[in-house]
Amino acid sequence: MLLKRLQPMMFQARRNYVELMFQVMGRALQAISDVDEPTREEVRALPEGFLFEMQVMPNGPKLIVEHTGDGKLHFHGDTAPRPVDLSIQFKHMAHAFLVLSFQEKTSVAFANDRMLVDGDVSYAVRMTRVLNRLESFILPKLVAQRAVKEYPADIHLPEKLMSSARIYLKVATQFVETVRA
Template identity: 75%
Template sequence: MDIKRFQPLASRAKRQYVALMFQIMGRALQAVSEVDQEVQQEAQALPEGFLFEMMVMPDGPSLVIEHVGDGRLHYHGSSAPRPVNVSIRFKHITHAFLVLSFQEKTSVAFANDRMLVDGDVSYAVRMTRVLNRLEAFILPRFVARRAVKEYPKNLHLPEKLISAAQIYLKVATHFIQTARA
């Protein structure tokens, strides 16, 4: 009987965690596209105005990112201004929680049929590489190795620390600007 009482609480906590992580990831994707040349090169292959969405089905938390040109990404929050080009959809909040709490790699979640890709798969793969690069920067190495398929061999500590500091500063600034608006 006690377990039944805690299940809704656990589900709400997972949902809130996933929603918060999507907000952080969205802002961090925008920031990393301003800081890192490799991310800019990946994003430049996307058409200008390209919209990417990551969400929990059917109407759970989400994030929407737009390629605004020159390899720069813009975070739109949880709603798209027009139909998205690529959507990565988690089938359940628990699946999103596993990935966003770094208990399961995105590639493993996809292999375990926990998520769907709607749209051009090559663009989805490109966005996954951008996400992996972001995670390599902002997460401690031992956590990032659990989160990404392959940790970048050319990412050394000084570059990681400087880029992570820049990304976190931009994310914090964006949160503050959003709170003031």
């Protein structure tokens, strides 16, 4: 009886968590493209105007970022200005929660058929590398190792601390600007 009452609250809590993580990830993707040259190199290979979406099917939370040129990403929130070029979709809220709470690696979720890719697979691989690099910077190493397929060997503690501080500062600034608007 108690479980039946708690289930809707648990589902709503998961949904709220996923929505918040998409907001943070979208802003962090924009921020990392400002502060990290290897990320900009990865993004430069995408066509200018490229729109990337990550969402929970069928009408769940989503994030949309655009390559605006020179390796820079711009976070659009959950509204695309035009049709997206690449969409990575979680099949269920529970699947998104597992990945975004770092209980399951993205590669494992894909292997377990919890996600769909709609678009060019080579672009999906590139965006996954960008997401993995972002997670490697903004998460503690122990958590990041659970989240990404392989923790980058080229990220050392001083660089990680400086980059993560710059990313978090930019994310916080974007949240404040959104509240002011």
